[in-house]
Amino acid sequence: MALINEPTVRLVSRTHVDWDAVAAFLDDEDVPPVPESIRAGEDEAAAVIEISARICYMSYGKGRKDIADFVTNLLSKGDGSVFEHVNYGFMVTGVSRALTHELVRHRAGFAYSQRSQRFVNESDADFVVPPAIAEGGAGTEKARELLESAIEQSQNSYKALVSELYKVLPEEDFEATTDRRKAVRQAARAVLPNATETKIFVTANVRALRHFIEMRGAAFADWEIRKVALMMLRILQEEAPLLFGDFTISKLPDGTEIAAPIHSKV
Ligand SMILES: Cc1cc2nc3c(=O)[nH]c(=O)nc-3n(C[C@H](O)[C@H](O)[C@H](O)COP(=O)(O)OP(=O)(O)OC[C@H]3O[C@@H](n4cnc5c(N)ncnc54)[C@H](O)[C@@H]3O)c2cc1C
Structure with missing residues (x-):
């Protein structure tokens, strides 16, 4: 039996663009080709959001030319549905059943696959130490x-x-x-x-992830799930800065961290 002090969060899947299909669509619609119509460049996550948002008004090649400005405008107006087209999959291990019970309460836009306690023998299970008393x-x-x-x-x-x-x-x-x-x-x-270690595969779209990080990255959330929410946030800020860059991370007097977005619940 091992005691685990830190969770592990790995980003294992992401959304990709089929640029040939997008080019064929733009050609069919007689609008400018990719570089003029889609300003996201190689940022595929932002591109999916831009492509899906621009279909609403058929604004390819028109309007806001800067992708950061385009995405920030969507976030500030609360045009959240286009953020549902981009998904990320995480393998989360070294977390407690207490954490996953809280995690799976997030329903809209989330998919889960979790280690089963009926199929898997727990005789040699590991256990998670709550952050408040973690080693050190x-x-x-x-x-x-x-x-x-x-x-x-x-x-x-x-x-x-x-x-x-x-x-x-x-x-x-x-x-x-x-x-x-x-x-x-x-x-x-x-x-x-509740401390029994578990493993869970979590896939969620950007709108759902933003809401999850806002709820579970807040000071009133449990320390363990807060840690996981912040680990996901750090990965996502690196992966898709335009979609998660408005979250700031700060420290509380108790030494734990919290995260808060500029654009709440889009
Ligand atoms: C600090 C903290 C303490 C908590 N304590 C408790 C507790 O003591 N007991 C407890 O039972 N839960 C507790 N919860 C869980 C909480 O009530 C939510 O179930 C959980 O945070 C998921 O939030 P959500 O429903 O907004 O998310 P999601 O299920 O992902 O839904 C996202 C959003 O979609 C919309 N939505 C989703 N489903 C529906 C629906 N069926 N109808 C209408 N709109 C919908 C809502 O706008 C919702 O905010 C706690 C959560 C936090 C963060």
């Missing part, structure tokens, strides 16, 4: 000791329950071995704590 925090030794001992007890109870449940759920009651295994694990997981 001065004076938190006693709290960590209490946490470790509670986790150890839970994991021992899980293992004992698994072996007991195999005795009381006989093989002949199940059509397949996997059904019996699931029945055992789904009952035994009752004693696993």
Whole structure:
């Protein structure tokens, strides 16, 4: 059993533009070709937003010529729906079931695939230490000791329950071995704590991600999910500065960080 102090967030998928198809569309519509019609250049995320926004008024080759100005105008007017065309996929690991329970409350524009506690054996699971008592925090030794001992007890109870449940759920009651295994694990997981480590694949569009980061990057959010929201934000600010550049990150007196956008809930 390992105790995890830091989550891991990896950006693994993004939206791409098929420039040949876009060029064919512009040609069909008898409007200027890509460089004059689409000002985003090689910034594919901004390009998708520009292409989708310009179709509303068929403004290819007209109007705002600067892509930063174009995107900021959409954000400031709250024209949020065009931001739904760009998606990012993250693999998030080293996080607790407590965090993912909060994460999956974000419904609109999100897709999730999470490690199953029914299919996967949790006998050797790892556990996440809440940031308030993560390694290195001065004076938190006693709290960590209490946490470790509670986790150890839970994991021992899980293992004992698994072996007991195999005795009381006989093989002949199940059509397949996997059904019996699931029945055992789904009952035994009752004693696993919120701190149990999990892994989740999260895909979301830019509008949804902006809302998520605003809600979960705020001071009133739990420290663990706040950390993940800020990790995502830092990745996205690098990846798509025009779409996430209006968020600023600052430090609270307790040492934790928060994020807030200029353009709220577009
Ligand atoms: C600090 C904090 C504390 C919280 N504490 C609790 C708590 O104690 N208990 C609890 O149950 N939850 C709690 N939540 C969760 C919260 O209530 C939301 O479920 C969660 O933040 C997801 O927000 P959302 O619904 O805006 O997001 P999404 O589900 O992603 O929705 C985004 C937006 O789409 C619109 N929308 C989505 N679904 C609908 C719909 N069905 N009908 C109409 N409009 C819709 C809304 O405008 C919504 O804001 C907490 C959240 C935070 C940030």
